[in-house]
Amino acid sequence: MTILNARNLSLEEVQRLFGFQEQYNDAFSNLLSLKPITEAEQQELFQIRDDFRRYLISGKLSEGQVKLLVVAPLLRLAGFYQYPIEIRLEENIADIEVEDEDITIKGRFDILAINKVKHTKPQxxxxxxxxxxxxxxxxxxxxxxxxxxxxxxxxDNQQSVWGLITNGRLYQFVYIQQGNPPIYQMMPLLNLMESPRAVELLQVFKAICQLEV
Structure with missing residues (x-):
């Protein structure tokens, strides 16, 4: 049995092991209903951006700083801290066994948001x-x-899920779907430092949060 860490896998390896195919989607409105944000939300959003910029100009920020300074405040502002959504941090994924290959993959989520009242399977x-x-x-x-x-x-338990990769400044959302083969759609890249894109970023966060509530 070969045991691999998800952190060490290349995109090419992931595509081969799981059969993922890549697509591009040029508008969030194709999948989400984006609603205007309030003036108070915009002010808080820009405060998050300005706080992050102040740290950013001093040099490299760690993953932990990125999560604390921008990801956590944005999730809170978008409603992810409100019931029935719950945030989980640094949890191990269940071992993934690759079909037809003697390979098990291990790893840890950075952040996972779940819906506490919607079950896909028991537990x-x-x-x-x-x-x-x-x-x-x-x-x-x-x-x-x-x-x-x-x-x-x-x-394994649901037809689709939203994903996000961020370094604090740039935000790449990905819409991932079951299928034969499974598909992931790369959404437009958003930049927190650009005001219109920052507003769209919060709109996307809020729309995802409200999808299953």
């Missing part, structure tokens, strides 16, 4: 959003292989 909650955080100097695309590996486990 299994609906996964709302998977977040993979990187340090501020890493290209967000490097987290895609991990995100897809974790999402593949969730697709």
């Amino acid at each position: 299994a909650y609906f996964w709302v959003l998977i977040v993979e955080s990187k340090n501020s100097q890493i290209d967000v695309s490097t987290g895609l292989s991990q995100l897809l590996t974790y999402a593949y486990r969730g697709l």
